[in-house]
Amino acid sequence: MEGLISLKSSPRTSLSSFPSFNQPPNSFARRFSMDLPLRRSSFPAIRAQQPVTISPKEEDEEDALKVKEWEVGMFQNEVAASQGIRIRRRPPTSPPLHYVGPFEFRLQNDGNTPRNILEEIVWHKDTEVSQMKERKPLATLKKFIENAPLTRDFVGALKAAHSRTGLPGLIAEVKKASPSRGILREDFDPVEIARAYEKGGAACLSVLTDEKFFKGSFENLEAIRNAGVQCPLLCKEFVIDAWQIYYARIKGADAILLIAAVLPDLDIRYMVKICKMLGLAALVEVHDEREMDRVLGIDGIELIGINNRNLETFEVDISNTKKLLEGEHGQLIRQKDIIVVGESGLFTPDHVGYVQEAGVKAVLVGESIVKQSDPGKGITGLFGKDISL
Ligand SMILES: O=P(O)(O)OC[C@@H](O)[C@@H](O)c1c[nH]c2ccccc12
Structure with missing residues (x-):
């Protein structure tokens, strides 16, 4: 499905139907950063944002954590699917944003839209519970x-x-x-x-x-x-x-x-x-x-x-x-x-x-x-x- 890319400040992106969605974050990042200049011109919704300054060490740690979270999220969804569970525990997230330089983007597609009410409830619950915790x-x-x-x-x-x-x-x-x-x-x-x-x-x-x-x-x-x-x-x-x-x-x-x-x-x-x-x-x-x-x-x-x-x-x-x-x-x-x-x-x-x-x-x-x-x-x-x- 064709995606609409828009730049957002949210650290979450969803790219399940993006060709490299099933690849780990790093390989995704490499591909996407190569593609980005070409794609930018064809997506008017893109607005560049000022990069946030973070020290290289902090950035590394943050990357590692986000990559881990991404892997765990994917793993949970895969285990559930293997048991016939159609409900995904949370929206399939994408790699960390700063892999693609100063841009933050969101791809709107099947990946970040709940497929039904139960999935919508579960995704909302995920956010609610982490705040309550x-x-x-x-x-x-x-x-x-x-x-x-x-x-x-x-x-x-x-x-x-x-x-x-x-x-x-x-x-x-x-x-x-x-x-x-x-x-x-x-x-x-x-x-x-x-x-x-x-x-x-x-x-x-x-x-x-x-x-x-x-x-x-x-x-x-x-x-x-x-x-x-x-x-x-x-x-x-x-x-x-x-x-x-x-x-x-x-x-x-x-x-x-x-x-x-x-x-x-x-x-x-x-x-x-x-x-x-x-x-x-x-x-x-x-x-x-x-x-x-x-x-x-x-x-x-x-x-x-x-x-x-x-x-x-x-x-x-x-x-x-x-x-x-x-x-x-x-x-x-x-x-x-x-x-x-x-x-x-x-x-x-x-x-x-x-x-x-x-x-x-x-x-x-x-x-x-x-x-x-x-x-x-x-x-x-x-x-x-x-x-x-
Ligand atoms: O209002 P009813 O049709 O009598 O249903 C009650 C109960 O079974 C239903 O509320 C229910 C069953 N399982 C659930 C899970 C979540 C929320 C609600 C439910």
């Missing part, structure tokens, strides 16, 4: 955790609800908005909604903490925890870094979501261990058979969520839960005693019955209940009976 380094979080109250048994609460009612245990979601459905509820009081859910018979709650795309927050999670709500809480985040798990634990989570479409196997393994260490349950979410295969190959997983919504296209199809529980997958899940959660797009008692029949022991529901003027009554409508009794 700077403000609250892991060592600081670990100190807080030493004094944090114990977590509540998320999986136990789901099992108890299932055996009490004979219906799937409900994880009721405190959800103000989503990129696919827009604002779900204008008068959004997270604590009031959480209390109504608890009263209506929810076994656990899910609290969205992503601000930009779901209008959630960690303040909501913390407020619900501090309001005396007894249900265990799932922190609904896009986790890309173990730091977020520690942060969620401090903010009052009892469980956290890990999305297989975003995380390579090794990350899931490592994060599941961290969750255990911190007393959190991990809800590992899958959407297709390949993700289910991957996750079933990882030891120590107690909870798998099957998302009926494709996070890349927003399409919802509740038969996805059934499809992923058929045959060998279903057998393995029963052998391993894994609890499956049917997620998204559940509106009626028939929908709940359908996913229960498919084999789930829990459901995760947001839209259909959060939209009701009394979300507790919304639960009664969803199950076709009062499950608080």
Whole structure:
């Protein structure tokens, strides 16, 4: 694809469709610096900037660091792609800018444009988390955790609800908005909604903490925890870094979501261990058979969520839960005693019955209940009976 080159002061450039993108920075730099004078004249968007003066030693060190970062970024994307993960963890970055003299440029192409909403969320999360980490380094979080109250048994609460009612245990979601459905509820009081859910018979709650795309927050999670709500809480985040798990634990989570479409196997393994260490349950979410295969190959997983919504296209199809529980997958899940959660797009008692029949022991529901003027009554409508009794 043809690229538009414009000079920017940002140190990041994206050149995935540039012919030398897959070459290491140095060889790229040599090629590009040779090409530059010719290309300059054909790209009117180029504006030269004053070079920043840096001493040669500093420059070398900075180069080495940027080259390393570039290599690590490429490596992560490659490992993920080899496991069928289409989501790239961050925009493919290019070599350091000063390899091409005083110019800084950005090539606009497929490389630096997210391919879908999930990728956009993940790229934004990458920036957000690195800023949060700077403000609250892991060592600081670990100190807080030493004094944090114990977590509540998320999986136990789901099992108890299932055996009490004979219906799937409900994880009721405190959800103000989503990129696919827009604002779900204008008068959004997270604590009031959480209390109504608890009263209506929810076994656990899910609290969205992503601000930009779901209008959630960690303040909501913390407020619900501090309001005396007894249900265990799932922190609904896009986790890309173990730091977020520690942060969620401090903010009052009892469980956290890990999305297989975003995380390579090794990350899931490592994060599941961290969750255990911190007393959190991990809800590992899958959407297709390949993700289910991957996750079933990882030891120590107690909870798998099957998302009926494709996070890349927003399409919802509740038969996805059934499809992923058929045959060998279903057998393995029963052998391993894994609890499956049917997620998204559940509106009626028939929908709940359908996913229960498919084999789930829990459901995760947001839209259909959060939209009701009394979300507790919304639960009664969803199950076709009062499950608080
Ligand atoms: O509002 P719904 O269709 O009932 O869906 C709830 C929940 O499953 C959905 O919010 C969800 C499932 N997985 C996610 C991952 C990120 C953000 C949101 C989600």
